[in-house]
Amino acid sequence: MSELKKLISFIKPHKLLIVVSIITTLVIGVLEPLIVYLLNNVINSGLHDQQHVLMQNIAFFLAIISMGVVIKYAIKLTTTRFSALTLRDIRNKVSTHILDLPISVIDKYTTGDLISRMTNDIAILQRYFTNYFNATLYAPIVLGCAVSLMLLINWKLIIISLVLLPFGIYLSNLLAKSLGEEMGTLQHKLGNINSIAQNSIQGIHTLKSFNLMRPLYYKYSLEANQMLLSSKIIEKKRAVLISFSILMRFGPESICILYGGYLMLHGQIDSGGLLAYIFLLQFAAFPLSIIPGLIGNYREMLAACTRIFEILDLPKENSTYAAPPSYDHNADPVQFENVSFCYTDSDKCLHNLNFSIPSGKIVAIVGPSGSGKSTIFKLICGFHDIHEGSGSIKIFGKDLKEWNLPDLRSCIGLVSQDSYLFPESIVENIKYGNIDASIEEIIIAAQSANAHSFITTLSEGYQTIVGERGNKLSGGQRQRIALARALLKNAPILLLDEATSALDTQSESLIQEALAQDMSGRTVIIIAHRLSAIKYADEILVLDRGRIIERGNHEYLLCQDGLYKKLYLNEFNEVPEKSIILETGLLTHD
Numbered sequence: 001m002s003e004l005k006k007l008i009s010f011i012k013p014h015k016l017l018i019v020v021s022i023i024t025t026l027v028i029g030v031l032e033p034l035i036v037y038l039l040n041n042v043i044n045s046g047l048h049d050q051q052h053v054l055m056q057n058i059a060f061f062l063a064i065i066s067m068g069v070v071i072k073y074a075i076k077l078t079t080t081r082f083s084a085l086t087l088r089d090i091r092n093k094v095s096t097h098i099l100d101l102p103i104s105v106i107d108k109y110t111t112g113d114l115i116s117r118m119t120n121d122i123a124i125l126q127r128y129f130t131n132y133f134n135a136t137l138y139a140p141i142v143l144g145c146a147v148s149l150m151l152l153i154n155w156k157l158i159i160i161s162l163v164l165l166p167f168g169i170y171l172s173n174l175l176a177k178s179l180g181e182e183m184g185t186l187q188h189k190l191g192n193i194n195s196i197a198q199n200s201i202q203g204i205h206t207l208k209s210f211n212l213m214r215p216l217y218y219k220y221s222l223e224a225n226q227m228l229l230s231s232k233i234i235e236k237k238r239a240v241l242i243s244f245s246i247l248m249r250f251g252p253e254s255i256c257i258l259y260g261g262y263l264m265l266h267g268q269i270d271s272g273g274l275l276a277y278i279f280l281l282q283f284a285a286f287p288l289s290i291i292p293g294l295i296g297n298y299r300e301m302l303a304a305c306t307r308i309f310e311i312l313d314l315p316k317e318n319s320t321y322a323a324p325p326s327y328d329h330n331a332d333p334v335q336f337e338n339v340s341f342c343y344t345d346s347d348k349c350l351h352n353l354n355f356s357i358p359s360g361k362i363v364a365i366v367g368p369s370g371s372g373k374s375t376i377f378k379l380i381c382g383f384h385d386i387h388e389g390s391g392s393i394k395i396f397g398k399d400l401k402e403w404n405l406p407d408l409r410s411c412i413g414l415v416s417q418d419s420y421l422f423p424e425s426i427v428e429n430i431k432y433g434n435i436d437a438s439i440e441e442i443i444i445a446a447q448s449a450n451a452h453s454f455i456t457t458l459s460e461g462y463q464t465i466v467g468e469r470g471n472k473l474s475g476g477q478r479q480r481i482a483l484a485r486a487l488l489k490n491a492p493i494l495l496l497d498e499a500t501s502a503l504d505t506q507s508e509s510l511i512q513e514a515l516a517q518d519m520s521g522r523t524v525i526i527i528a529h530r531l532s533a534i535k536y537a538d539e540i541l542v543l544d545r546g547r548i549i550e551r552g553n554h555e556y557l558l559c560q561d562g563l564y565k566k567l568y569l570n571e572f573n574e575v576p577e578k579s580i581i582l583e584t585g586l587l588t589h590d
Contacts, residue, residue, distance in 0.1 A: 003305040006312070010089050017082035024075045025134045028068060029141030035064050036279040037149045075134055083129030087122060094118055094308060100316040103383035104343075112194030117307050120190055124304040132297045139287035139294060146284040153273045153280070160259050182237065186230040188307075193223045238296065256281050317382070317405045331397030332356045333493050333523040334380060338391035341379060349375045350546045352391070357539075359492075362524045364534035366567065367543035373527045377416075377495050380525075382408055395493075413491040417498035419482030421470030426455055427462040429470075429481055433488035445488035451480035496526045531568050540564065 011018055038061050098106070098114060106114075150158045196219060256278060263269045269277070334357040341350040349372045357363050365373045378384050379393055382405045386393065393400040395408060413433070421429050430442050437445075442462070446452040454477055458464045470478040486494060528534045535554040542550035542557065542564045550562045557564040 003302055003309055006309045007305055010086050010093070011082070013089070014082045014085045017078045017085070021075060021078040021082060021134065022137060024071045024078070025137045026141055028071045028075065029138050030145050031064055031068050031071070033142060033145040033149055033280060033283045035061065035068070036146075036276055036283060037152075038064070039276050039279060079134050080130065083126065083133070086129065087126050090125065090308065091118065091122060094122070094311060097312055097314070097316065101314055102317050102385070103378070104385070105314055110192070112192065112196065113188070114311070116190050116194050117311055121304040121307050124300060125308075128297055128301040132294055132301075135290060136294050136298065139291055142283050143287040146280045146287075150277055150280050150284065153277045154260075154263065154269050156263065157256055157260055157269070157277055160255055182230060182234050186227065186234060189223065189227045189230055193220065193227055196220050196223060238293075328397045330359075331394075333359055333396055334525065335394040335397075336376075336391065337394070339379070339386060339393060340390045341375060341384070341386050343384075350379075353546075353548060355541060355548065355551070357523055357525065359523055360521055361538040362526065362536070364526045364528060364537040364540045365543060366528060366531065366534065366540060366564065368563075370545075371543040372546040373543055374497055377414070377497055377525070377527065380493075380495065381412055381414060411491050411493055413486035413489045413494045415479070415482050415486045415494075415496050419479060421466050421473075421478055421481060423466065423468050425460075425463045425465055426458075426481060429466060430462075430484045430488055433485040434490065437488055442484075442488060445484040446481075448487050449480045449484035451477070451484050454480070492522055494522055494524045496524065496528075498527055498529065531564075531571050 038057055095118065098118075147158060260269065260274045260277060264274050336353045336355050339350060339353045343349060353376075365376060367373055375384075379386065379400075380395070382400060382403070385401075395403060395411065400408070422432070427439070427442060430445060431437055433445070434441070439462075443452060446455060446462075455462055455464070464472075466472055466478075466481070470481070473481070483496075526534050526537065534540060537554070539551060539553060540557055541548050542562070544563055550557055550560060550564055552560075558568060
């Protein structure tokens, strides 16, 4: 019932269309058996040479048929329209809700599973509304009207011909229930196989370079076989339902013909009545034959609703507070007070961090892989919540929990190590930093990121399509475009997570010079393994296992015999010792 209530909430805005669809379906459900009943009068008046009565019955017969044609058109039109509008609203709601989910929640689902819920499960809803919704209303109405008229003709026949009904409906419901459960399992497996296929395509270069095609194919085929097994089970249950449908359709008809002939021989029913009864039995048998399938389709639709509304029930990010009209320019842009954080209860990443970053300063965060550097960035951006009693994070003097997260992120420009580019033109990718930016501002941002020179050498220039995830560009080119996008945003806080790791030394130096000129009034926080990129920082925080163990500028830290000095000397040694490389984590990415 909870799924139905949620589904009805999407149908309500289009209630006029669905009301018209329901009313017309009910009307046609009454008219069609009535047409057959009139056949009894037409035949009997013709056999008894009652021409006046015959003409009246024929006129009435044709009028009802004409009305039925118009009503059928209205049913199809209203059903198609309201289902299209309802499914559009569900798609929009699901897609916007996923975009509003916290990163920590999205990480629990695979991309393929989410896409499957947005496509395959909604397609099941669309098929139900378009093909089976009206039939669910039509079948019981036609059955009720047909049975009522059959009772008027001969009550003995109906008792004999409908003896299979209770037995068939009971077994159909049992089979349909298990069919709905199996459909939910199948949709889950379909999400898994979509995820494997998507990851295989996106990681095709890695697959080929490591010769992983066979292991991935084995994994894919294993999931495919599991999916095939579920499909076979579903088809077997559907086949049993169809068998029951055939039995419930032709069984009563056979009984009716045999027993009706007996009654006719004994004068208990006339020929017109028997013929009308046989036609009415068709109207009764048709709903009986499709009811098992309708129950199965209904269960299948509920299983899809469960998966869709499971996503809609997930809590969204904190975006309900009123947007702050402005922020305190005099407050420190970033302030951590006794912050501890863990992704799981047993895996604590940060321990009691305390630091404050003044406005307009460049601060670097260094340390071995797994020390918590990128986690700090995720917390600043509001991608994860710190638990109650685990300290507080303030952005421009305002606690992170009080910010409207979209407004918070408008104050932050982020360039990650694996920056995502959309499969569009270069100019569009840069423009996502500021949708309203002019082409001149885009070019200035590209020049600051040392990207303009290589862009102009491309055949299409700024209109060049970068491909899926920017695969038509080199790693350094992708990073420079991502950096240009962040600079165009002109946010007061700039986060650079290994933003120049894919660049050569000369390009990195040019970007550092450009950033130094473009940092007026902007606070910059840099994560870098290559310490040459951060030696000009105003302050350097050295992390190890989630704790700040050293802090100071480059010269001060080199005078200390600590981890920073070890990292720095290791970087500039021509042949660093293997033990030092492993200890400092320079062989892995953060």
